[in-house]
Amino acid sequence: MKCVIEGNGVKVFGKAVHALSRIGDEIWLDPQEKGLALRTVNSSQSAYACFCFTPLFFQQYIPDPDIQNGCEAVKCKLNMKCVLPLFRCASWRERRVDRCEISINIPNSRVIFQFHCRHGITKTYNLGYQECEALQAVFPAHLCPNVLMAQSKLLGDIVVHFPVSQEEVTLSMSSFKVTFKTFCEEENNCIKGMNTELMLYPDEFDYFQVGEDSAVTFCLKELRGLLSFAESYSLPVSSQFGVAGQPISFTVKDMALEAHVVLSTLTDPNHESPSRPAPGDDCPVNIPKTSTAEISTCEGPMETEVCVADGEQVASSQGSEVFNPALHMRKMIQLHAPGEIPSLVPESALTTPVTPATFKIRSLLFGAVYSDGGNDKTVDLPSLACASDTEEDGGTEEDLGNNVS
């Protein structure tokens, strides 16, 4: 892969890296035909971000230069701490950098960042990468019942009222209004801290669609990176979400790039109790109040099957409640025969009797069950939650489906 970014674009690229650094410690690079994707996920796998730069963004973009040799563009990941300093002093870079060339040197396992600066100075950074499968998350944003679009300034004005240390906020939506408020875990805990609440009305949004009244709780801290990126470029931000437990996504779109942040939301504890798997099950299930992890990352070419082997824990999730993807994956298969899609479209959500169990587990895999995802325009979040070698949506599902009793 080789690409060239001209002066102003370097600043944008740098801000994107900054936004990603607010979430995760590693950057996944994925050069594709349709653009270069930078992705990251946080350590508890409850937040995912992706910045996809289309070929329009670059002065030159060649995803796979060795096509005659049959070399595929390599997918790899870099340590955030190595990449971030390259784009740290935004204003300095903007004045001095004429262009930046990024290329991947496969024999040496290096990603090369070359900054061509004024006065003939060239700065070259060779960063070692780790080859891995693409980090991919699936989130059928178009199936979400609730959609909001607002100018970034509006959202910036809202989050400023919440202290920077405030982790979780609850966003409630009804036909009449949208409320943002500090999240309290238990009634009693509210005594300790300050509670902030504010309300917005439909006419303040550029687009307001409420398919289902809901209240979702997510971590605000992880969203701030995207919001400040959007505010720098005055881009509108759109948000898609469903009910508690379903992930919430935030999107910023432009001609040259598309950015997504997907955050898990807390499941509604009221729905929790009747449906949780009994403790006797072969999985120490996560405690209701914690955010559920929806993304699994597969690392290394060694993984040939869906990376949900029993007992395996992705190292980065050790800090969070134990989440055994295998159990939930099996349950998912049991609930839905392959091909059956638990529909998230608005009308179905309202009319289909959905059991709490379905609800929670569906949220865990982010709608990975959908099989017809390839047909529409939001294929910007490609393929499966657990990247398989085949890259086929339906492929993995069918394989697993065959194992269903």
Added chain:
Amino acid sequence: MKFRAKIIDVGCLNHFTRVVNTVSRLTKACVLRLTCDHLYFVLSGRVATGGVSMWCELSQVNFFDEFQLEGVSADANEIFLEVAPENLSRALKTAQNAKSVKIKLTKKNCPCLTLAAELPSLSSVSRVVTHDIPVDVIPRRLWHDFREPQMPDFDVSIYLPPLKTMKSVVDRMKNLSNYLVLEANLNGEMNLKIETELVSVTTHFKELGNPPWGDDGSQSSSPTHRDPDLMAEARVDIKKLQQFLTGQQVNPSRAMCNIVHRRILHLIFLHEDVSLQYFIPAVM
């Protein structure tokens, strides 16, 4: 018990915010005493605070457009609340361009001071941001702990040098020593001294002026005049002095200190509608 108040004027709001910011830099928790005419932020000297105490008095009518109070009882028409001023500061911070700010005492899961700021917004209706700040109501039997401190029987009272200068001197001295001696006399002279094994540093200020409290400029019960050149001193923890000087967001119209020789340093900052007193005990 009821309390409701409203600020409409932007200038009053900014001024009130600055006072709250100052208080929040001095202490993590304090008592807010509300009466019909005044608000007080009180910190009573305890071992936990290192003996430091604070009394900040605001005249309510200079800040609030509306102010209604119903105290604990008819004969004790006051409310005492324990609050973290930082919460109040944070709530006010983003309300600086509000059309109005309402503060009232409410009961959510616990007693709260609810601050509702009406902000300008794009829609036809103003955006209202509500902050619930948890407070503890202090029962009447404990009110005596938070009485207005008596003016101490000081030996010398003197106006302070310009705060900025004093602050930069104290900042540098803090790097050298943990304790600072402040001494002053009735001739308008003040010295800030530190002394360690390796070094001693003294900064001299002259012609500061002494506030005319009484005929002789001191409140000592004995009628004899005090020798104007005689210094009264207090050795204090330098961090506490620095904390006080750093926290000031409002430039006072009058800044002075009273020294009780080797006992207490009493700092007084006066502004038109706010007075702030800070007591730092002397250490040996």
